[in-house]
Amino acid sequence: MSEHRLRYNRIGVLTSGGDCAGLNAAIRAVVLRAHSHGLTVIGILAATAGLLERPLRFIELEPSACDVRMLRRGGTILETVNKGNPFAYPMPDGSVADRSEEAIAGFRALNLDALIGIGGDGSLRILARLAEQGGIPFIGVPKTIDNDVAETDWSIGYMTAVEAAVDALDRLAPTAASHRRVMVLEVMGRDVGWIALAAGIAGGADVILVPEIPFDPEIICERLRDRYALGHNHALVVCAEGIKLCSGEAVYQTMVDGEIRHAGAGQAVADLIANATGAETRVTVLGHVQRGGAPCAFDRILASALGSHAVDLVVHGKTNRVVIQQKGKTTDVPLSAVAGKTRALKEDNSLMQVARRLNICLGDNP
Numbered sequence: 001m002s003e004h005r006l007r008y009n010r011i012g013v014l015t016s017g018g019d020c021a022g023l024n025a026a027i028r029a030v031v032l033r034a035h036s037h038g039l040t041v042i043g044i045l046a047a048t049a050g051l052l053e054r055p056l057r058f059i060e061l062e063p064s065a066c067d068v069r070m071l072r073r074g075g076t077i078l079e080t081v082n083k084g085n086p087f088a089y090p091m092p093d094g095s096v097a098d099r100s101e102e103a104i105a106g107f108r109a110l111n112l113d114a115l116i117g118i119g120g121d122g123s124l125r126i127l128a129r130l131a132e133q134g135g136i137p138f139i140g141v142p143k144t145i146d147n148d149v150a151e152t153d154w155s156i157g158y159m160t161a162v163e164a165a166v167d168a169l170d171r172l173a174p175t176a177a178s179h180r181r182v183m184v185l186e187v188m189g190r191d192v193g194w195i196a197l198a199a200g201i202a203g204g205a206d207v208i209l210v211p212e213i214p215f216d217p218e219i220i221c222e223r224l225r226d227r228y229a230l231g232h233n234h235a236l237v238v239c240a241e242g243i244k245l246c247s248g249e250a251v252y253q254t255m256v257d258g259e260i261r262h263a264g265a266g267q268a269v270a271d272l273i274a275n276a277t278g279a280e281t282r283v284t285v286l287g288h289v290q291r292g293g294a295p296c297a298f299d300r301i302l303a304s305a306l307g308s309h310a311v312d313l314v315v316h317g318k319t320n321r322v323v324i325q326q327k328g329k330t331t332d333v334p335l336s337a338v339a340g341k342t343r344a345l346k347e348d349n350s351l352m353q354v355a356r357r358l359n360i361c362l363g364d365n366p
């Protein structure tokens with residue numbers, strides 16, 4: 001038996017942050033690869049919140065429980081939370097508490113040698129901090145429909161979200177044409193426009209608005225007027241939820257539980273278009289449909305590649321890294337290169353260049 005095999009016998013895996021399609025495919029890849037190395041895999045339930053509960057919430061993941069159905073299954077069998085930061089844990093009385101040492105104690109009690117955390121930018125930042133504080137050998141696997149994890153070209157779940165948005169545009173186009181309407185589709189993405197841009201290109205949008213590009217309402221309306229003047233009887237506008245309006249502010253809503261979420265950008269854009277052009281305008285807010293459902297083939301393959309690579313890193317004792325996909329290759333970078341960073345659209349991104357070459361209106365004057 002190799003030195004590394006002696007060192008890492010039992011690994012934990014968890015999913016953290018908002019769910020997305022492809023998480024189960026990633027868990028499956030971790031389990032299959034780990035078992036081929038003779039490692040036991042413990043699935044920690046509900047992200048780090050599962051480490052705070054007593055008794056601890058976990059399940060042993062046997063390969064038999066990770067058959068091919070896991071590839072197709074949406075959500076995460078391990079459950080997840082996106083507001084359970086152990087460094088600022090929301091307590092029942094409304095206060096927040098640092099429960100990080102409890103989470104580390106929970107990890108130790110499971111007798112685990114390493115942790116694989118499947119998470120987005122926020123989760124990876126928190127898990128990196130926890131791993132450093134607790135001396136936990138850690139590997140991060142990037143997932144988020146927002147596709148904003150630093151260093152990796154693709155995060156698990158993104159392409160499935162794009163597919164959902166493209167499907168929505170395909171359905172909106174005929175009804176828009178029947179009624180000579182402008183259809184505004186609001187898509188998720190938090191503070192970045194990756195979903196909006198890819199879906200808008202693939203779905204044939206006339207206008208795509210992303211948070212990275214401040215937009216001029218007059219440029220949008222001029223494009224729509226020109227389109228109708230050319231004889232088209234409808235238009236499609238894709239609007240990322242995180243765009244900043246003319247005031248320079250994004251639009252948020254405070255939920256009943258006090259959480260603040262983007263909401264209302266699509267309606268604001270639709271109102272602006274209707275007022276300025278007189279066009280009949282309707283809004284569709286796609287919401288969590290983008291996160292649910294079966295993963296597309298791309299996400300199944302990506303999840304399989306990243307999950308299995310994560311296990312190989314553990315086996316080789318190469319921890320405190322994040323597995324990534326760059327220029328078509330699965331590789332890894334130090335955790336410090338990813339944790340606390342984010343990846344927004346830039347002019348030199350190929351998606352941006354495609355949109356510019358197709359003369360899609362991005363709301364600015366390039």
Ligand code: F6P
Pocket residue numbers: 018082120144145146188189190241261262291
């Ligand atoms: O980060 C993923 C994401 O789906 C964002 O695109 C969106 O703004 C947010 O999470 C929604 O969060 P929640 O599930 O808490 O409503």
